[in-house]
Amino acid sequence: MGSRFPELRNDLLLRTARGEKVERPPMWVMRQAGRYLPEYHEVKGNRDFFECCRTPSVACALTLQPIERYAGLIDAAIIFSDILVIPQAMGMEVVMVDKKGPHFPHPLTGPEDPQFARVMARDVDVRAELGYVFEAVTLTRRRLEGRVPLIGFCGAPWTLLCYMVEGGGTKLFKEAKTWVFKHGEASGKLLQKIAEVCVEYLAQKVVAGAQVGMIQVFDSWAGELSPASFKQFALPYLTYISDNLPRRLSELGEQPVPMTVFAKGAWYALEDLCKTTYDVIGLDWLHDPAQAYEVAQRYSKTLQGNADPGVLYGSHESISAVVENMVSGFGGGRQGWIANLGHGITPFVNPDDLKFFFEEIHRQTGAGR
Ligand SMILES: Cc1c2[nH]c(c1CCC(=O)O)Cc1[nH]c(c(CCC(=O)O)c1C)Cc1[nH]c(c(CCC(=O)O)c1C)Cc1[nH]c(c(C)c1CCC(=O)O)C2
Numbered sequence: 207m208g209s210r211f212p213e214l215r216n217d218l219l220l221r222t223a224r225g226e227k228v229e230r231p232p233m234w235v236m237r238q239a240g241r242y243l244p245e246y247h248e249v250k251g252n253r254d255f256f257e258c259c260r261t262p263s264v265a266c267a268l269t270l271q272p273i274e275r276y277a278g279l280i281d282a283a284i285i286f287s288d289i290l291v292i293p294q295a296m297g298m299e300v301v302m303v304d305k306k307g308p309h310f311p312h313p314l315t316g317p318e319d320p321q322f323a324r325v326m327a328r329d330v331d332v333r334a335e336l337g338y339v340f341e342a343v344t345l346t347r348r349r350l351e352g353r354v355p356l357i358g359f360c361g362a363p364w365t366l367l368c369y370m371v372e373g374g375g376t377k378l379f380k381e382a383k384t385w386v387f388k389h390g391e392a393s394g395k396l397l398q399k400i401a402e403v404c405v406e407y408l409a410q411k412v413v414a415g416a417q418v419g420m421i422q423v424f425d426s427w428a429g430e431l432s433p434a435s436f437k438q439f440a441l442p443y444l445t446y447i448s449d450n451l452p453r454r455l456s457e458l459g460e461q462p463v464p465m466t467v468f469a470k471g472a473w474y475a476l477e478d479l480c481k482t483t484y485d486v487i488g489l490d491w492l493h494d495p496a497q498a499y500e501v502a503q504r505y506s507k508t509l510q511g512n513a514d515p516g517v518l519y520g521s522h523e524s525i526s527a528v529v530e531n532m533v534s535g536f537g538g539g540r541q542g543w544i545a546n547l548g549h550g551i552t553p554f555v556n557p558d559d560l561k562f563f564f565e566e567i568h569r570q571t572g573a574g575r
Contacts, residue, residue, distance in 0.1 A: 210415070211347045211348060211352070211415060212348070212350075212351045212352035213352050214352045214354075214355060215352045215353060216281055216352075216353060216354050216355070217355065218230070218232040218281050219232040219234075219281050219282045219354070219355050219420065219544065220355055220420070220464060222508055222541075222542070222543070222544055223420060223464035223466070223485045223486050223508050223544070224464065224485065225485075225506050225507075225508060225541070225542065226541070227540055227541050228540055228541065229540070230539060230540070230567075230568065230571045230572070231536070231539035231540075231543045231544060231545045231567065231571055232281035232282065232544050232545070233279070233280065233281055233544070233545035233546065233564055233567055234272075234280055234281055234282035234283075234284065234354075234357075234544075234546060235546055235547045235550075235551050235560065236284070236468075236546060236547060236549060236550040236551065237550030237551045237552075238272040238280070238284065238551060239268045239269055239271055239272055239284070239286045240550070240551060240553070241553040242551055242552070242553055242554065242555040242556075242557060242560070243271055243272070243275070243557055244557075245271050245275070246268060246271060249264065249267050249268055249271070250264075250268070254301075254302065255288070255302035256288070256291075256294075256300070256301070256302055258286070259286065259287050259288055259291060259338070259339070259342075260338045261338075262338060262341040262342040262345050263345070264286075265285065265286040265287060265338075265339075265342035265346070266286075266342055266345045266346045266349055268286040269283050269284070269285055269286045269342075269346050269356075270283065270346070270349060270350070273350065273353060273354060275557065275561075276560070276561060276564060277353075279561065279564040279565065279568065280354065280564065281354055281355075282354050282355055282356075282357050282420070283346065283350060283353075283354055283355070283356050283357065284356070284357040284359065284422070285339070285342060285343055285346060285356060285357065285358055285359070285411075285416070286342070287339055287342070287359075288308075289359070289360060289361025289365065289366065289369075289424055289426075290308050290361070290366075290369060291336060291339060292360060292361060292366055292400065292403055292404065292407060293310070293366060293369060293370050294335075295330055295332065295335035295336050295403065295407075296325050296328060296330055296370075296399075296400075296403060297321075297324060297325055297328050298310060298312070298314075298321075298325065298370060299311055299312060300369075306374075307374060307375050308369065308374055308375070309373065309374045310369065310370065310372075310373040310374060311373075312373075313370060313371055313372060313373030313381065314370050314371045314385075314396075315371075315381075316384075316385075316389060316392075317389050317392035322392070322396075325370075325396070325399070326395060326396070326399060330403050330406075332403065332406040332407050332410055333410055336407060336410070339407075339411065339414075340410055340411065340413070340414035341414070343356065343358060343411055343414040343415045343416055344414045344415045346415075347414075347415035347416070347419075348415075355419040355420060356415065356416050356419040357416070357419055357420045357421070357422055358408060358411035358412065358416035358419060358420070358421050358422075359421065359422040359423065359424060360404045360407055360408055360421075360423055360424070360447075361404075361423075361424050361425075361426070362404075362423050362424060362425035362426075362428070362440065362443065362444055362447075362467075362469070363396075363397040363398075363400040363401045363404065363440070363443035363444075363447075364397065364425055364427060364428065364431070364439050364440040364443065365424060365425050365426045365427045365428070366400050367382060367385065367386075367393065367396055367397055367400065368382040368427045368430075370396075371384075371385050379427075379430050382427075382430070386435070386438075386439050393439065397439065397442075397443045398443065398446070400443070401443040401446040401447055402446075404423070404447050405446070405447055405450045405451050405454050406454065408421050408447070408451050409451060409454040409455055409458055409460070412455055412458075412460050412463055413458055413460060416463065419463060420463055420464045420465070420466060420486075421451065421463055421464070421465045421466065422465075422466040422467075422468060422488070423444060423447055423448075423465070423466070423467050423468065423484075424468050424470075425440055425444060425467070425468065425469040425470065425472070426468075426470050426549075427470070427471075428440055428469035428470055428471050428472035428475070429469075429470055429471010429472055429473075429490075430471070431472070433474045433475065436469075436472055436474070436475055436478075437475075437478070440469065440472070441475065441478060441479075441482075444467055444469070444479075444482065444484075445482050445483075447465075448465050448467070448482055448483040448484050449483055451463075451465065452483075464485040464486065465483070465484050465485055465486070466484060466485070466486035466487070466488055466510060467479055467482065467484040467486070467487060467488065468487075468488030468490075468510070469488075470490045470549060471490060471492070473490075473492050473493055476489075476493070476498060476501050476502070477501055477505075480501060480502055480504075480505035480507050481505065484507075485507065485508060486507065486508045486509070486510050486544060487502060487507055487508075487509055487510070488509075488510040488511055488512075488546070489509055489510065489511035489512035489548060490511065490512060490548040490549055491511070491512050491513060491514035491515075491547075491548030491549075492548075493511070493512055493548075494535065495509075495512065495531060495532050495534075495535025495536050496534070496535035496536075497535075498512075498535075499535055499536050499537055499542065499543070502542060503537070503542060506542075507542070508542045508543065508544060509536060509542060509543055509544070510543075510544040510546050511532075511544075511546050511547070511548045512532065512546070512547070512548040513528045513529070513532060513546075513547050513548055513563070514528065514547075514548055515547045515548065515549050515550065515551055515552050515555075516552070517563075518547075518551065518552075518555040518556075518559050518560060518563060519552075519554075519555065519559075522559075522562055525559065525562055525563050525566060526566050526570075529563065529566040529567055529570055530570060532545065532567075533567070533570045533571055538571065539567070539570075539571040540571075545567045
């Protein structure tokens with residue numbers, strides 16, 4: 207299938223994900239195609255956010271922006287889309303409110319909500335509902351011309367449940383906690399349903415051309431759960447995805463792809479995540495690189511992360527210091543580390559400061575020597 211696309215010229219990310227020794231650490235950042243880039247605003251213009259996601263030429267153009275700006279420094283592209291396309295495919299309405307974030311006009315209010323029965327009963331035709339994502343992936347794989355691999359992603363079941371029942375971002379998690387702690391059985395069914403849609407979605411992304419790429423599962427709200435609740439409401443569904451994606455890919459005649467899990471805030475779960483079939487564990491900045499590396503090495507897992515995104519608002523000296531702490535903690539960067547931030551890059555970062563971050567990683571890992 208790979209022959210449909212130009213040959214990959216930079217496979218540093220894939221070799222690192224497989225645990226091989228490498229000449230330097232690969233690097234990219236979460237949300238690298240986003241609002242801190244002036245060219246993002248130029249292309250997006252007045253278009254609605256989800257309209258951008260649904261228009262393959264726009265999604266492709268946005269995906270390529272950081273690849274062009276940071277050519278020679280950046281080692282992966284991530285397809286421009288959003289984790290909330292899955293709730294949309296499951297029949298829920300989601301809009302992006304400017305400067306506020308995602309909004310569900312009709313969140314799932316409880317197991318008695320007729321919408322819940324509809325969501326559960328719906329046989330989601332992933333290829334039909336999310337065909338626009340797969341088209342964007344195929345187009346982007348061609349336009350990348352083998353420069354770097356393309357990462358496909360989805361939201362994790364727990365994080366998606368939060369959005370589907372809260373209706374948007376939240377500080378209290380009142381609805382999500384009510385669901386899992388009052389309606390445990392219905393929550394389990396919903397989490398499982400989401401996990402099944404995620405597997406099919408990721409598999410179809412690989413078919414569409416993320417092959418020779420990677421997959422990342424974002425559990426952005428994992429840190430809202432206690433260690434015990436994480437084991438109950440997040441981990442089983444993350445595991446379902448990583449155990450079943452390879453099976454589904456093989457049914458579709460595709461090779462397995464490396465998989466990353468990013469459970470933000472779940473520092474306590476590092477060892478549990480190392481025991482799963484994910485190849486790469488993403489870390490936020492609450493982890494000490496050296497301590498995390500010591501654990502991951504015991505399980506031969508690769509780590510990804512984990513600079514505080516906020517350091518990019520700081521001085522070059524501060525950026526250098528954070529890079530130094532990562533490079534020494536993550537074993538020098540020749541094995542088991544994908545350099546990244548500990549979460550998405552934030553608006554108002556000066557793109558030249560991200561360039562400096564990348565250059566520092568090159569410099570401090572002795573790239574080119
Ligand atoms: C929780 C979550 C969402 N979306 C996503 C997550 C998981 C990662 C994380 O925790 O950050 C994932 C995501 N969203 C976006 C990407 C694109 C690929 C990339 O460059 O990383 C990815 C990987 C584009 C986006 N998704 C969004 C934007 C900004 C849209 C805009 O205003 O132009 C982009 C570029 C909007 C979005 N989408 C979401 C929120 C909460 C928001 C609003 C808040 C914010 O803007 O930071 C849901």
